[in-house]
Amino acid sequence: DTAVSQTPKYLVTQMGNDKSIKCEQNLGHDTMYWYKQDSKKFLKIMFSYNNKELIINETVPNRFSPKSPDKAHLNLHINSLELGDSAVYFCASSGGPQETQYFGPGTRLLVL
């Protein structure tokens, strides 16, 4: 059973398009995250939700909008995609006494 899953795994699209990435966790965790990993492999947090409430909102263009319909799901919608949005987007969830974070498999986004 996959603990943190994301769809799609790959996403190739044109500049200016709008796209969504979905994430689901079956670990029973309360907190979920979106990270962006750029071509230099730098992993940077974008958003975090705790029980459907936004708790971390880093300096991210407002073209990126997260949505958490329930605590097991966290989606990321991106409007007007730009070349610089090309990256791998990881979803993660955390729980347990140490709140360790577990990552999904990633969504590889390529904007042409």
Place this chain on the structure above:
Amino acid sequence: QKEVEQNSGPLSVPEGAIASLNCTYSDRGSQSFFWYRQYSGKSPELIMFIYSNGDKEDGRFTAQLNKASQYVSLLIRDSQPSDSATYLCAVGRGTASKLTFGTGTRLQVTL
């Protein structure tokens, strides 16, 4: 100054040797420290976490934390080719907080 700094490597060690990976952080309020391993094209996977000064051992892995020096390290004993990956150091201020990641150290274990 970067918040979490790691030598990007590659760090090359022969099979069976000890690999030593280092990480420094700038936020003195940091309380939680994590090591993740990331194989090429895969997601980060947790290896260890440490909260208190000193050493913490788990199998072939030992994490070392020195809060006074703002330094955390990961030792891998009896390195195997399968240990070849990028190792990410992550630092947090407390539970359910954001983690700040270093850029990772690429480890190559040679035969």
